[in-house]
Amino acid sequence: MSQHPLTSASSVLHVDDDPALLELTAEFLTRAQSDLDVHSVTDVEQALSVLDTEPVGCIVSDYDMPGSTGLEFLNTVRETYPNLPFILYTGKGSEEIASEAINAGVTGYLQKGGAEQHRRLVNRVDHAVREYRAQIESQRYSTVLEALGYPVYVVDADGQFSYVNDAFVDLVGYEQSELVGAEPDLIKTDESVAEINESLRTVVSSSGPDIEHVEVEIRRNDGTVITCKDHIAALPFDDEFRGCAGILRDLSDQRARKRALQRKNERLEELVSVISHDLRTPLSAARGAADLAAETGDAEHFDALTRAHERLESMLDELLTLARTDERTTTTEAVTLPTAARAAWETVNPDRATLVVDTDRTVMADPDRLQRLFQNLFANAVAHGGSRATVTVGAAESDAHGFYVADDGPGIDPEHRDTVFEPGVSMSTDGTGFGLAIVDRIADAHGWDVALTESADGGARFEFVGTESVDADRTTRSAASD
Structure with missing residues (x-):
């Protein structure tokens, strides 16, 4: 069996040898959540086939079925999907079975009954699916942090x-x-612990900043002491403090790496700010929609919950891309601008918009990153200029090897042009705020x-200069290969 990511349209696999009950349960589930896909099967063999081919967010299984029990099915599922929610919904209930099910690691145990039991099942499935989705998103969030490559820690309440x-x-x-369960004074000096605690009091105060930056002394296990910058922020909380998270930066070679450290500090502050601020909005929206959905059962609240999760998923994808494009490009090749631009245009799915390529220049670039640069600029142009927008890729007049991307949309006000490349800044209410930041990072990674x-048509014009020259021989070979 292969793993499948949980999609925005969540699905439930229901296994029971009673077709009438399957139909009734599916009706209850889809009535409560209209976008829920319910796969109803009558035996374990069919269920395993569904798991092998379809994304599933929760399993509901009977206990007593021909050829197998629900707990035997659970053990099989756990071999491949250790965290997939599994609810045992059975008419053969007993304390012995309930105890066995709990020990086996079921997510929930419910006895079959009338409409009230079906409503309890619907609520339990909804909760399990949301928890599973949150777990997957948390794993992706951890991937973003790992991609940054910095030492990260979380201290609980x-x-x-x-x-x-x-x-x-x-x-x-x-x-x-040795570290998990230990207090920070295991690796921080008393003075550093005191400074961190003072900074944390400032962060959690109503008028304090969201992030504090403190120089701390770290005592390594081998006895050496190094100076680090500790970027610390409180975990999101309502009434009770839940703890804090921090990212350490080694400053021991500060003189030799001063310029590089300064640049990465700026990037780190931007990313931590996005994590602290921008991700709270879709998370809050999802929580509010989930609460209303649970209270009312109205489909519009489930739709709002789906939109919030889709926006969060998009933001996490862009944030991960932003983290990965921060490093300077070390391997480049001759890439013709028309080839890269047209390949990117196909991925944008521009409907009736028009791409005009008015140059045959070749630049030295990372092909994948250059295509992503074009892709983000094209998507931005279509998003703001509409389905009939015209986007032009041309040669920059100010640079022998530079190029530009221009559109005929509404343009960007001069007062906002200095900020649109910052992570989290968007001129659209449904934008992620990372598209142009990624463009800027890709250009910077190439040294551009x-x-x-403003374009000739009053829209936006992005001009890239400082590109590496390509000699005639390499240009000819590149064009021939295209």
Whole structure:
């Protein structure tokens, strides 16, 4: 069996040898959540086939079925999907079966009954699917942090490490098992612990900043002491403090790496700010929609919940891309601008919009990153200029090898042109705020300068200069290969 990601249109697999009950349960589930796909099968063999081919967000299974029991089915599922929600919904209930089910790790145990039991099942499935989705999104969020490559830690409300990543373990020299459950004074000096606590009090105060930056002394396991910058923020909370998260930066080689450290600090602040601010909005929207959906059962609230999750998923995808495009490009090749532009245009699905390629220039670039640069600029132009927008790729007059991307949309006000490349800044209410930031990072990774001006048609014009020259021989070979 293969793993499948949970899609925005969640699905439930229901296994029961009673077709009438399957039909009734499907009716209850889809009435409560209109976009829910319910796969109803009458035996375990069919269920395993569905798992092998379809994304499933929750399993509902009978206990007593021909050829197998629900708990035997659970054990099979757990071999491949250890975290997939599994609810045992059976008419053969007993304390013995309930105890066995709980010990086997079922997500929920319910006895069959009338309409009230079906409503309980609907609520339990809804909760399980949302929890499973949150777990997947949390894993993706962790992937973003790991992609940054910085030592990351989480301290719980009791003042003990609850999470440290591999980079943190490498920095301090302790095993993960030694760190989790220990207090920060295991690796921080008393003075540093006092400074962190003071900064944390500022962060959680109503008038304080969301993030504090503190220089701390870290005592490694081998006895050496290194100076780090600790970027610390409180975990989101309502009434009770839940703890804090921090990212460490090693400053021991600060003089030799001063310029690089300054650049990465700016990137880190932007990303932590996005994590602290921008992701709260879709998370809050999802929580509010989930609460209303649970209370009212209205389809519009489930639709709002789906939209919030889709926006969060899009933001996480863009944030991960942003983290990965931060490093300078070291391998380039001769790429013709028409080839890269037209390949990117196909991915945007522009409907009736028009692409005009008015140059045959060849630049030295990472082909995938250049295509992503075009893709983001094209998507931005179509989003703001409409389905009939015209986008032009041409040669920059100010640079022998530079190029530009221009559109005929509404353009960008001069007062906003200095901020649109910052992560989290969007001129659209449904934008992620990362598209142009990724464009800027890709240009910077190549050593290019990008300037935003007004196009000849009054829209936006992005001009890229400083591109590496391509000699005639390489240009000819590149054109021939295209």
